[in-house]
Amino acid sequence: MIVLEKRPQPSRAWSMSTPLVAVLATMFFGGLLFAALGKNPVEAIETIFWEPLFGEFAFYYRPQLLVKGAPLVLIAIGLSLGFRAGIWNIGAEGQYIMGAICGAGAGLAFYPVEGWFIFPIMVIAGALGGWAWAMIPALLKVRFGTNEILVSLMLVYVAEQLLASVSLGLLKNPEGFGFPGSRNLQSYASAHNAELFEGTGMHWGVVGALIAVIFAYVLLNRHMLGFHIRLTGEAPRAAKFAGVNPARLILFCLGLSGALAGLAGLFEVSGPSGVVSIDFNVGYGFTAIIVAFLGRLHPVGILLAGGLMALTYIGGEIAQSQLGLPAAAIQVFQGMLLFFLLALDLLTNYRIRAARKEVA
């Protein structure tokens, strides 16, 4: 008979090592999945995790790692603050879309004027767009006690419809021969979020993600607000007695995560993607949830986890073209990772003991 015994303190050792164990377990079971799909599991895993970093074409893939990792880290940092306090924003995908629409819209409003001031305005508009979209569930929760999980998620579908609407109407390229989608921001110099150093993949989004990591670290470890966030998550009653204002915390956490997701959307639309189109969003907002948990809701952890997740995206694309591995297999792989992570968390909080059967 096996019993669980609650640890008086969560184990630090396990807390650090569960992500690694989870990654290894996912590699193993992912390998089984790839084998079931008729691929050589070792080759597939190697293609996903090795090829982008040290393979023949690594010079091309390494910059991609930054490009894919930046939005994931940016969004996940925002989400993690809320998750720590038990505030569940799962509509980051919608805030990402709104950031892109508002940011690109602000930039295109100036077309074809060139000027240094255009990109900063776009950045502000993008952040505001995401912030405003996240404020809807935040205000509804504060004012009416509405469940923020459901509202933020419903707003993803609304944002997707808005995206379709603007790419067919408001932001449609007047010189696009009737095709849906906006003007390409990459060919509009003032609005283009270009690489800061040629061939490195380093764009403003990467800089933003790094700043967000540092900001979140300082906030959580050195600031009263960060302490309140942690306190609310770990001991809600104690937080109440300590005079934490829950409404302020909800507005702050949801607003910040919305603004960061909006920024991610803006950097994506003005950089790697270039156009506002119907299929602009590719699920970063949802993958970022995995990133946040994989990074143990810790800023530095999220930075590492974002890199790892970007690796599976790029490796997955390589495996898709070289081995014919279906794109959905990578999605399953990422989902699996979250499963193992949550399951292994047991070891952090509980001790597994063998016990003799007692008479109840």
Added chain:
Amino acid sequence: MDLTEINPVLLVASLMVAATPLLLAAIGELVVEKSGVLNLGVEGMMIVGAISGFAVSVETGSPWLGFVAAAVGGALLSLLFVVLTQVALANQVASGLALTLFGLGLSALLGQSYVGIKPPSMAELNIPGISDLPVIGPILFGHDPILYLGIALTAAVWAVLKFTRAGLILRAVGENHDAAHALGYKVVRIRCLAILFGGACAGLGGAYISLIRVPQWTEGMTAGVGWIALALVVFASWKPWRVLLGAYLFGGVTVVQLNLQAAGVAIPVEYLAMSPYLITILVLVILSADKSRAPASLGRIFHASH
């Protein structure tokens, strides 16, 4: 624009069809939440049910086997949730999200070779004479059997929760798991069964979309119905008949907006298409003032230390 083309009888009949996936998924989730567990993986279980039902009915040619497979598929996925939340004592919100993300990927993987195929159709109920009656015929007696199963399931859940000992125990576990445990009820076992039931119902609801309502397979075809089902349980204050009412209300919104799209109303298609989600939010806001009906142990982790 021609609103006269919208036939009210057909509207009500198709409203019932549009509501059934929601009803099935929501009634399952109601039982799960009554036992004190919050499973946010409804969307994932639905889409897995949708593809497993679709695949099996295409392979065997029998929609009935398809629905059985959908229920099994949904329940199997919910088994993962059982392992996470009841065995590994993981956070229920995070586990539910994991279930949805995993389910969406898994269904896309399983469904690759089924895109663009037409599934075998299920015969509609046809009672000679009665099903041909004007107005009542198509609304009450002209549907597929699963639609009636949904209504029967609602009645059954209501009766079991209200009148039976099993229902009382389920509610006790959901209201106060420590007290239920002290009385000798197997909290974890009861919750496992409730979660599996919820998974099977969600699977059925998903298959109803892919086999009857649409009917074909496309990636991510549940498009948030699972999340609306979650909202519906809150909307219904955890009462089975109100779930039915709510499902028909949302079904009505969906059908009316589709009819308006078809009739070419001057509102852009995108704005009509977002209306069910906006109305869900609106209803949540109106009803969120009253939280007293929620099971008291909802979402809390149970760990028996003795």
